[in-house]
Amino acid sequence: MNNNHKVSVWEPPFIQPHRVGAINKFGNRGAKENVMREIFGVSIDDLVDQFGSPVFVTSEHQLRMNVRKIRRVFERRYNQVIHGWSYKTNYTGAICRILHQEGSWAEVVSAFEYEKARSLGVPGNRIIFNGPHKSKAILERAIAEGAYLQADHMDELKMIEQIASEQDRIVKIGIRINFDTGFTEPWSRFGFNLESGQANEAVKRISMSPHVRLTGLHSHIGTFIMEPRAYGEQVKTMCRFMRDLDDIDHINIDTLDIGGGFPSKNALQRVYLPPDQAVPDINEYADAVCDALVEETRYLEQSGRALPRLIIESGRAIVDDAQVLITSVVGTKRLPDGRRAAILDAGTNLLFTSYWYNHQVQMTREPGGVYEDTVLYGPLCMNIDVVRQSIQMPPLVYGDRLVVSPVGAYNNTQWLQFIEYRPNVVLVHEDTNVSVIRRAENLAVMNAQDEMPAHLSYRTMADEGSLPSGKTTREHLIRR
Amino acid sequence: MGMEPRIVQDWRRWNVAVTGVNAHVESPGPGCAVARCLRECADFKGTVIGLGYDVLDAGLYARDYCHGGYLVPYPSAGKEVLLERILQIHEIERLDAIIPCLDAEIQNFIAIKGELARLGIRMLLPNRMQFLLRAKDHLGAFCQSVDVLAPESRTITNPAFFETCEAEGWEYPFVVKGIFYDAGIAHTAAEARLIFNRLVNTWGYPVLVQKLIRGDEFNLSAIGDGKGGLHGAVMMRKRGLTEKGKAWAGVTVVDKDILEMASKLVKGLSWCGPLEVEVMKGHDGKIYLIEINPRFPAWIYLSHAAGRNLPVALIRTLAGETDLQLPEARSGTFFIRYAQEIIVELPQFESMMIDGGIPSVETLLNAS
Amino acid sequence: MIEKMDTLLQRICVDGRLAKLAVSETGFIFDPQTGQSFTLNQTGLLALDLLKRGNSLEMTAQYMSDEYEVTMDVASSSLEAFLYQLGRYL
Numbered sequence A: 001m002n003n004n005h006k007v008s009v010w011e012p013p014f015i016q017p018h019r020v021g022a023i024n025k026f027g028n029r030g031a032k033e034n035v036m037r038e039i040f041g042v043s044i045d046d047l048v049d050q051f052g053s054p055v056f057v058t059s060e061h062q063l064r065m066n067v068r069k070i071r072r073v074f075e076r077r078y079n080q081v082i083h084g085w086s087y088k089t090n091y092t093g094a095i096c097r098i099l100h101q102e103g104s105w106a107e108v109v110s111a112f113e114y115e116k117a118r119s120l121g122v123p124g125n126r127i128i129f130n131g132p133h134k135s136k137a138i139l140e141r142a143i144a145e146g147a148y149l150q151a152d153h154m155d156e157l158k159m160i161e162q163i164a165s166e167q168d169r170i171v172k173i174g175i176r177i178n179f180d181t182g183f184t185e186p187w188s189r190f191g192f193n194l195e196s197g198q199a200n201e202a203v204k205r206i207s208m209s210p211h212v213r214l215t216g217l218h219s220h221i222g223t224f225i226m227e228p229r230a231y232g233e234q235v236k237t238m239c240r241f242m243r244d245l246d247d248i249d250h251i252n253i254d255t256l257d258i259g260g261g262f263p264s265k266n267a268l269q270r271v272y273l274p275p276d277q278a279v280p281d282i283n284e285y286a287d288a289v290c291d292a293l294v295e296e297t298r299y300l301e302q303s304g305r306a307l308p309r310l311i312i313e314s315g316r317a318i319v320d321d322a323q324v325l326i327t328s329v330v331g332t333k334r335l336p337d338g339r340r341a342a343i344l345d346a347g348t349n350l351l352f353t354s355y356w357y358n359h360q361v362q363m364t365r366e367p368g369g370v371y372e373d374t375v376l377y378g379p380l381c382m383n384i385d386v387v388r389q390s391i392q393m394p395p396l397v398y399g400d401r402l403v404v405s406p407v408g409a410y411n412n413t414q415w416l417q418f419i420e421y422r423p424n425v426v427l428v429h430e431d432t433n434v435s436v437i438r439r440a441e442n443l444a445v446m447n448a449q450d451e452m453p454a455h456l457s458y459r460t461m462a463d464e465g466s467l468p469s470g471k472t473t474r475e476h477l478i479r480r
Numbered sequence B: 001m002g003m004e005p006r007i008v009q010d011w012r013r014w015n016v017a018v019t020g021v022n023a024h025v026e027s028p029g030p031g032c033a034v035a036r037c038l039r040e041c042a043d044f045k046g047t048v049i050g051l052g053y054d055v056l057d058a059g060l061y062a063r064d065y066c067h068g069g070y071l072v073p074y075p076s077a078g079k080e081v082l083l084e085r086i087l088q089i090h091e092i093e094r095l096d097a098i099i100p101c102l103d104a105e106i107q108n109f110i111a112i113k114g115e116l117a118r119l120g121i122r123m124l125l126p127n128r129m130q131f132l133l134r135a136k137d138h139l140g141a142f143c144q145s146v147d148v149l150a151p152e153s154r155t156i157t158n159p160a161f162f163e164t165c166e167a168e169g170w171e172y173p174f175v176v177k178g179i180f181y182d183a184g185i186a187h188t189a190a191e192a193r194l195i196f197n198r199l200v201n202t203w204g205y206p207v208l209v210q211k212l213i214r215g216d217e218f219n220l221s222a223i224g225d226g227k228g229g230l231h232g233a234v235m236m237r238k239r240g241l242t243e244k245g246k247a248w249a250g251v252t253v254v255d256k257d258i259l260e261m262a263s264k265l266v267k268g269l270s271w272c273g274p275l276e277v278e279v280m281k282g283h284d285g286k287i288y289l290i291e292i293n294p295r296f297p298a299w300i301y302l303s304h305a306a307g308r309n310l311p312v313a314l315i316r317t318l319a320g321e322t323d324l325q326l327p328e329a330r331s332g333t334f335f336i337r338y339a340q341e342i343i344v345e346l347p348q349f350e351s352m353m354i355d356g357g358i359p360s361v362e363t364l365l366n367a368s
Numbered sequence C: 001m002i003e004k005m006d007t008l009l010q011r012i013c014v015d016g017r018l019a020k021l022a023v024s025e026t027g028f029i030f031d032p033q034t035g036q037s038f039t040l041n042q043t044g045l046l047a048l049d050l051l052k053r054g055n056s057l058e059m060t061a062q063y064m065s066d067e068y069e070v071t072m073d074v075a076s077s078s079l080e081a082f083l084y085q086l087g088r089y090l
């Protein structure tokens, strides 16, 4: 039963007192066949030898499969579906390119994201421009280039109106609305609230303008929504509002954008069951959305009118499992409370999502020794830099490589340049060749944005005589 | 794996594993009661193996109920790990059937049902859809669809609800419930927050709130055949409640309204496997469905006493018997739950701590 | 430092405290005086076994360093930490 004796991995001697409550040596065990030597068909050791550690590894194949699947699943149930690739989820250029090749539009929420999409060759009329902050300059450009704008607040509406009249055009826009689905916490800070009448006010305002025309409704009910029925309610509410606009104001809506928010198979903290069981299949979401959509637009179909096109802005569900992070153990410890701990070369600086996920962490060699509750720390000098608070791991040793997954959503964008350089991001092509898609930072990158005022521009303390007063550096410092 | 499935047709000689063998005084799991039903059936000559989640789960050592006992991974560890562990246990015990007894683990067992069946290990379980339809956060919609009354409820993830709820028609007191287990009655926002936090810490999100129905509580247990039929109903009226609202005393009853409601539910779900239907007979005379639990209840020993041993009926069903010919359940049979200590010797405790199990052969050898 | 360690070792050995611990080859320990049970990892089991047999700290560290192919430094410093830990629990 107990095979510890054959294992000769050195671990400092340790005695663990048994505490009452939840003693179960099998309790939180990870699966045994959890050893990964390859990722996306490429040897992990080769990847680290070539690109260093840590390194983000992205799969072109997985990414393409994911976006094709989501489109297929929705198109099977509804005729006109557009996927807007939510840039904020991961705007590494190559990743965006792959998705645009697959036919996805760009969904952007800032001047930077807009410019990035344009620089990647996305035409203005395939950009969906959302978000609460769109500066005048970028709005001018976006309007001139025919981007599809969805307005977030009244000041923005006014600005769009002003620009449209300056450019003397009629701009078709959507507005973002928010409401309670009954299943999710309402994100009421974005867009115009439906229940309080704000949305109607916005509609009135738009109908008074000769330069702006309302043609679309947008809402994004949140992210990692584990309840498909929330989407059914969302679509129902949006369609009913659309119908009211049609009946009362004779406004014809041709675009319904339901935002993103479909979950990936990641383990959200404070969800009891593992994602396999807790996260519904994408088909259940498509059913909820399209059943409601077909039902609520039947009146259009019956009178022979065109149905609105459906935009989905799914981010997480498309890119999350297409990327992993390889990280290395740089030190191990026993904490005073008896738990094992390991320090990794990647922490919350690179894995911002560790704050809300329990990422899967896998060994890359045959484990030896007893599994124990272990804490995985990152390299930062910051107490909250924890990759996993508690995970069952065999004894780890310096240099062990671990695979953290899935990490494709929101890490390459929300990572912090804090204390450490950010590492290489690589792409495994469909033929399993590998290339860098975002180079690791180095000192030159870090210093490139620094500017040095003239009076600070001497280089070192040894640059004697270069101080304005003619004093040497050392004297200068001593005087202070 | 490489193990030939060992198909034993005669259920009387089966090795049956039972989960949920914790027997905490406040809130015992159903496992020990299920095991006891099997052991006290005169025809049953097989072994019963307790599967537990903590070295202090009494059923792991209670030799009157379980011949052997093993620790298994927490449901939150997922299905692969569970399968791995069950296979280890199967190698020692050669299991013929498993009766899962805890809500949180059922989805994992559903997910590995096929693999286990190939090894000759049988389980009577609903499919995933049936399981989800009756989950607490779907129950309201399901009840509407089959025309059954249920107290209004909703899921919440943000405790700010407790400050604003009265404006939305949620007057205190109401019930705050965990997604799998545990509940409390909140009389104030502060109390509601306390319960909410306790539930989230153990069972995670979401949490449910349910309007309070005042009346008498009745429970029904039975087996669904997966084709819409309900078999072997046993009904119980709670007569004594613990602080947590668990029954510590109850009595069998026969109530055709409750049976009718349960039959509707089982039919609507095409439920397959054991279940417990919890209802409240309101002071308004109406019957409200409170919960459908996907397993036998902790009071299931009463079924044996009332003449309808449901765990035995379950394994007979698993063995392929279709006509169980169960006698009517006798009404007026009481149970009173009491606590009692079992003795655990150091070596047994050590085996559980270090190896995570005690094989049944040890018990069988000691007995012979 | 070694001096202080030796006193600690002596204290733990008073009244045969160390000897009275029920130590199983599985790493399970039971302290009959406090009712507390513990688990030892494999190196801990080896260290405790050697100490119970009356080996000095130095000899114990030497043995462990040989067995696990770690330097004497590593072995004796972690043995020290282990002894402090025992001191806290016993």
Ligand SMILES: Cc1ncc(COP(=O)(O)O)c(C=O)c1O
Residues within 6 Å of the ligand: A086, A089, A107, A130, A131, A220, A222, A223, A224, A259, A260, A261, A262, A313, A314, A315, A316, A317, A409
């Ligand atoms: C407007 C909008 N659309 C789409 C998304 C993408 O969401 P997800 O990655 O959850 O699909 C977001 C994310 O916050 C968003 O704000």
